Amino acid sequence: SAPGGVAVVGSGLIGRSWAMLFASAGFRVKLFDIEPRQVTDALVSLRKEMKMLELSGYLKGELGAEEQLSLISGCSDLREAVEGALHVQECVPENLELKRKLFAQLDKIADDHVILSSSSSCLLPSKLFAGLAHVKQCLVAHPVNPPYYVPLVELVPHPETAPATVDRTYALMRRVGQSPVRLLREIDGFALNRLQYAVIAEAWRLVEMASPSSRWPPAWHLGIVVQPLISGAEVKMAACFSSSLSCEQRVPPKVAARWGNSSGLKGSPFSGHRESGAPGPDLLRGGMLSYCDRYGEGMKRVLKTFGPVPEFSGATAEKVHQAMCVKVPDDAEHLAARRAWRDGCLMRLAQLKHQL
Ligand code: NAD
Structure with missing residues (x-):
């Protein structure tokens, strides 16, 4: 009915x-x-x-x-x-x-x-x-x-x-x-955009930190897809960052593959890190605890170097815009074709996830 x-x-x-x-x-x-x-x-x-x-x-x-x-x-x-x-x-x-x-x-x-x-x-x-x-x-x-x-x-x-x-x-x-x-209560940016904005802001800072002479490979792009997986009573937010961000260096696509596989499909944003944590001597303190022991100080150190909130305007906005237009010009026709391509990829990804 x-x-x-x-x-x-x-x-x-x-x-x-x-x-x-x-x-x-x-x-x-x-x-x-x-x-x-x-x-x-x-x-x-x-x-x-x-x-x-x-x-x-x-x-x-x-x-x-x-x-x-x-x-x-x-x-x-x-x-x-x-x-x-x-x-x-x-x-x-x-x-x-x-x-x-x-x-x-x-x-x-x-x-x-x-x-x-x-x-x-x-x-x-x-x-x-x-x-x-x-x-x-x-x-x-x-x-x-x-x-x-x-x-x-x-x-x-x-x-x-x-x-x-x-x-x-x-x-x-x-x-x-x-x-x-x-979400149990409201929070500015909710959960998804807090995560996305953290990544976008840091990407922006990396662009601003790149030396003026740095070459922008034509394939520069940063795409983000975040999907949740519900398992039993738990909600797991899975983040798949398709990132081939380049400033001086190119961040290899394996970043995307790892988020996509270990974080995105079967776990939480922490899964990839947990799986990188070697088991401790007694084999009980492996996974996330081992990861925190080994990398916690480093994560804190790096996080403290994050700069202030970017302006998201001016010369950097122009630079990002130009670089993205090299790959896909931003006229209506190209953007519509790009959206159709994206939708097709998302649909195939959803089907693949369904099969796993
Ligand atoms: P849009 O500009 O494509 O569409 C907005 C529509 O609302 C227009 O057709 C406009 O004519 C109509 N409109 C304006 N005033 C109205 C009124 N008083 N009564 C009825 N219709 C009215 O915007 P969008 O991208 O579809 O975004 C809509 C909402 O979804 C926003 O709150 C946005 O933040 C949210 N959202 C957008 C995205 C995104 O990526 N576009 C993602 C998630 C959430």
Whole structure:
């Protein structure tokens, strides 16, 4: 039987991907956007993408593309989009004032059951949902772009979010094939972006430290994919960093391979390090404890050399931009082709992981 409806508010990059995901699990999806043209475009691009996925055998779910498409409809009225929905997934731009205004509107429309969920990447729930009558029904469900291909979703509650709201969202995410991670309380940047920003900031500093004469190999890039694996009651965040970062030296792809294999597929971000820890003399203090004994002082020393927060602008931004454009020019056509390539890789990676 049809499992009920979901309203997706904002039909840009993330809203479209959520719509495909909910439809793949048989949910009726109403897609709303303040710009009616965005909804029309979204419906056209969803049709194209889902047909292509069906042809290549990568369409998710039991239903065919045509059946899934028939579950998704455009909507030009917010109230109509939300009416009868069990879940609202907000996907408007990352702007606190804009989102607060929208949630104030949703608060007036919402009944006492619907879940009001934001896709925000790093706006705190206490700021997003402050003062709402339905705050118990609100949370952030932060996806990784594009959610159709990357299963990690961080569930971040407001201090007053009802546990049942988190439980229901967790169950919904599992039902659509995602791997949700519950944060017990809000924290700036949530978990994923705290990890990502640490890596990005250090990469940035390395670029700034590189001598002006250093040569930039054309293949310079830093890509990050973080996916969670749920094992029993435990949630394990797995990070696969595909890193071929170069300043003076090239960091070999084995960094990516190790994160991908030992950390990414079967463990936590610590697994790779644990597996590098030699067993101690009595063979009991092997693994992580041995690793900490042997490398703890070194890690502390290196971490203390990390510089201040970079500006993420100016000459370094230009340098990074230029270097990346050597590999893929950043016009719309090249970026679209690159996204399609990325989505194909992510889908194949997900299938491979499924087989392990
Ligand atoms: P986007 O710019 O592609 O799409 C936003 C859409 O919202 C547009 O179609 C716009 O017309 C619409 N919109 C603006 N105001 C609206 C309103 N009041 N009511 C309804 N629709 C409105 O943005 P995106 O990349 O899809 O990001 C959406 C959210 O998802 C942001 O909070 C972002 O931080 C988060 N997110 C993005 C990524 C990413 O990599 N793009 C990843 C994870 C989370």
